[in-house]
Amino acid sequence: QVQLQGSGPGLVKPSETLSLTCTVSGGSLSSYYWSWVRQPPGKGLEWIGYIYYSGGTDYNPSLKSRVTISIDTSKNQFSLKLSSVTAADTAVYYCARVVAVPALGYYYYFMDVWGQGTTVTVSS
Amino acid sequence: EIVLTQSPGTLSLSPGERATLSCRASHSVSSSYLVWYQQKPGQAPRLLIYGASTRATGIPDRFSGSGSGTDFTLTISRLEPEDFAVYYCQQYGSTPNTFGQGTKLEMK
Numbered sequence: 001q002v003q004l005q006g007s008g009p010g011l012v013k014p015s016e017t018l019s020l021t022c023t024v025s026g027g028s029l030s031s032y033y034w035s036w037v038r039q040p041p042g043k044g045l046e047w048i049g050y051i052y053y054s055g056g057t058d059y060n061p062s063l064k065s066r067v068t069i070s071i072d073t074s075k076n077q078f079s080l081k082l083s084s085v086t087a088a089d090t091a092v093y094y095c096a097r098v099v100a101v102p103a104l105g106y107y108y109y110f111m112d113v114w115g116q117g118t119t120v121t122v123s124s
Numbered sequence: 125e126i127v128l129t130q131s132p133g134t135l136s137l138s139p140g141e142r143a144t145l146s147c148r149a150s151h152s153v154s155s156s157y158l159v160w161y162q163q164k165p166g167q168a169p170r171l172l173i174y175g176a177s178t179r180a181t182g183i184p185d186r187f188s189g190s191g192s193g194t195d196f197t198l199t200i201s202r203l204e205p206e207d208f209a210v211y212y213c214q215q216y217g218s219t220p221n222t223f224g225q226g227t228k229l230e231m232k
Contacts, residue, residue: 037169045161045169045212045223060220061125094168101174103156108175109216110159114168 002027004115006095012122018082022095022115029053029071033098034078035111036069038091046091050098051078085122092117126151128213130224136232143200145227147191147213155192157217163226164209172211173198205231 008020022034035050049059051069059067063082071078082089096111127150137143147158155176161169171180173189176196186201200207208231213224 044226045163045214047214047221047223058219062220096168103175106154106156108156108178109221110171110174110180111161111169112171112180114170117168 002097002113004095004097004113006093006115006118008093008118008120010119010121012085012089012120013124014086014122015084018080018085018089018093018120018122020080020093020095020118020120022078022080024076024078024097029073029076029078033100033109034069034071035096035098036080037094037096037111038089039094039117040088040091048080048082048093087122090120090122092119094118125220126153126215126218126222128215128222128224130211130213130227132227133225134228134230136230137203138232139203139205141203143198143203143207143229145198145200145211145229147196147198147224149194149196149215151218152193153196153215153217155196157215158189158191158196159214159216160189160198161212161214162207162209163212169212200229203229 003025005023012018033050036048051057066083068081095115097113101108129148131146158176160173163169177189188199210226
């Protein structure tokens, strides 16, 4: 079955760029959206954004000026870059697959497969 | 931005009891765009319910979802020990695809 594996540095300095990659195994990127969600320590979930396999993106407006999500179909990977990080960006970062299921005139959307989470600490 | 408010913040119940968790939206959300997840400590969230009321593959039938417009409910009919966790609702109706703040279901 499809598995997602996130990877990247666990420690990033303030003002630098956080870079994470999610590798998809057991399936293709095609026909799905691919998303990033984060969770600060002891807090709830925050949606960061997603990318469609063909390259279209949508970002959380609160992060939009600092976020870039990209996709590399040749490597079956998608990536997150978050610039100018501060301590407030310290979190577990999850990658996830978003499914769009057609129904009668609309779509169901949901995240059905998640990576294990990558802990990122912003500190000097 | 659609704000999702979950209540209660913490729910203390015993195995075998019924749990009712609420998710209230600041603006109307199509039921097709309302999702529930379960998260246990140290784990990624797990999909439970999509389309407000459709159980995901492999989810036991003691979990059910209902609601429309601005009021949605997740019900667990008879709590099992493995059901004690944090539950989040999420909406896909508009950007950003916001989550509720979560309800912690703890064992009494």
